[in-house]
Amino acid sequence: MPEPANDSSFFRTPIAIVLAWLIPGLGHIYLGDRRRGGILCATVTLTFLIGIAIGGVTVVSPVKPSQNVVSRTGAPVMTSSWWFFAQALNGSYAVVTYQINKAVTDGNPTDPRYYLAWPSGDVGSVYTGIAGLLNLLIILDVLVRASGTQVPLPKTDPSGSPHHPQIRS
């Protein structure tokens, strides 16, 4: 029979999830897996920054022009606002970048002066969106680790007999 959760274990999972959303990898660090959290943080942060470097801060925006317009470079705009849902999973990164985007575009991202260039805008959207989707995987892993419901895969030792490690609690 499971022991009743005290306050600290009750808040442990939601705090870890919020931290993982705010900064990728911080949830793992909060749970004590510092090296794993550091690797995840560096990887997702670098992916997001590469996306911003390629496409500029305007790639993180829920408002995108339609396909019938052209960018300031004259190339067609082919971005989709659906990527913003994935980008928002980057937490604080997406919030800060979107605030910079609003400051740069004077709060009017549909102004033709700030239309995304093609293909840089699309590539930037994909990179930042994939970074967000990777962070979703990280958040789900934090949820599993924090709640202690991870079921480890059975390992086979050199003698050939299956070895079933204990489930962590």
Added chain:
Amino acid sequence: MLNWLATLFLDPITLTGFQRALLLIPICLSISIVYKTLKNPDLRSIPLASLGLCVTIVVGMWVVAVVLWILYLLFA
């Protein structure tokens, strides 16, 4: 240097031709590292496992692209 960095993050860079295909490698490497970091209990095995997965994804996507290109040439 700071001006260049600010410009880099504000304005899109110009991508031409084969550069777009090369940008497949960093994104695949990121996906591989995150996946292997979450799956592998031993952190020391992550670099090699990530590299192997990244090569598998990139080569697989190139094979699919070449097959689709050949089909296009045959039936277009």
